Amino acid sequence: MVDFKYHIVSIVAIFLALAMGILIGSTIVSNDVMVAQQQKIIDRLEEQFADLREHESTLMAEDVKKSKMITNYENFAQSILVPVVAGQLEGRNVAVVVSGGQAIPSGIINTLTLAGANVGSQAMVMENINMKNSKLRARLIDYFALESNTTSDILRQKVAESLALMVTSQADPALSAFFDENKLVKITYTNDNPIDTVILIGGSDTLVQSFPEGFDSTLIKKLLEDGIQVIGTEGSQVKLSYMKYYQKFSISTIDNIDMSVGQISLVLALNDQPGNYGIKTNATVFMPVLPQEFTRRT
Numbered sequence: 001m002v003d004f005k006y007h008i009v010s011i012v013a014i015f016l017a018l019a020m021g022i023l024i025g026s027t028i029v030s031n032d033v034m035v036a037q038q039q040k041i042i043d044r045l046e047e048q049f050a051d052l053r054e055h056e057s058t059l060m061a062e063d064v065k066k067s068k069m070i071t072n073y074e075n076f077a078q079s080i081l082v083p084v085v086a087g088q089l090e091g092r093n094v095a096v097v098v099s100g101g102q103a104i105p106s107g108i109i110n111t112l113t114l115a116g117a118n119v120g121s122q123a124m125v126m127e128n129i130n131m132k133n134s135k136l137r138a139r140l141i142d143y144f145a146l147e148s149n150t151t152s153d154i155l156r157q158k159v160a161e162s163l164a165l166m167v168t169s170q171a172d173p174a175l176s177a178f179f180d181e182n183k184l185v186k187i188t189y190t191n192d193n194p195i196d197t198v199i200l201i202g203g204s205d206t207l208v209q210s211f212p213e214g215f216d217s218t219l220i221k222k223l224l225e226d227g228i229q230v231i232g233t234e235g236s237q238v239k240l241s242y243m244k245y246y247q248k249f250s251i252s253t254i255d256n257i258d259m260s261v262g263q264i265s266l267v268l269a270l271n272d273q274p275g276n277y278g279i280k281t282n283a284t285v286f287m288p289v290l291p292q293e294f295t296r297r298t
Contacts, residue, residue: 092118096119108199123188232253236278
């Protein structure tokens with residue numbers, strides 16, 4: 001759509017330039033041949049302009065149709081979500097970690113609860129993870145007793161390793177307070193059940209808070225080493241996708257976790273249907289197979 005608008009603006013500019021040329025040409029030299037040639041060019045441009053407008057109208061109509069179709073699919077997914085996910089994660093103890101500056105997608109905690117999971121902790125990685133504040137870097141270096149020339153990348157990795165301990169309730173409570181005070185990570189605990197699963201919600205809309213290789217990858221590696229199941233997710237509209245970074249660790253991924261169908265995929269992927277699900281290029285299949293009771297004939 002943007003390209004067509006650009007072409008239309010370009011054609012309008014050409015119209016104006018030619019009109020000025022005709023005016024000047026007619027004023028300086030009364031050249032009927034030149035005027036006729038310019039008129040032919042204008043006629044051709046008018047035809048192209050009309051074609052572009054028609055094409056743009058067609059694309060707009062298709063966009064409306066696709067948006068309506070997506071809305072219908074979302075409504076359908078919402079209607080089957082409760083019976084499909086109910087009890088699928090009974091007894092699982094889950095932590096939710098959000099990196100990249102995104103909000104926790106609407107409905108995901110409710111979906112996990114409906115599935116029977118216990119959400120033991122929720123952590124939000126905050127903007128100071130970019131390590132642009134020199135005083136913050138100095139405080140971290142002092143806190144972890146590191147060399148004075150420790151890089152921002154190494155500091156992010158230390159925070160990620162510490163976060164892995166925090167979400168699994170293995171860290172000193174003072175660490176959580178320190179991270180919260182310095183606007184690095186905010187974490188809340190609902191219960192003290194031992195965590196067995198971490199849902200990582202990545203993806204970002206800005207480079208300021210996008211560190212999938214240094215931060216998220218370190219977090220995933222540490223959690224996997226500790227025997228914690230990790231599933232990587234992100235919203236369908238994020239500008240900077242993390243899927244290719246998450247998939248390097250051979251974990252399941254969901255690239256449309258903000259949609260009901262993505263949340264169904266999340267629950268089923270955690271319940272013995274691992275895979276890379278969603279609507280983007282790194283997904284291998286749209287969603288897992290629905291439980292047999294929803295597909296067999298009566």
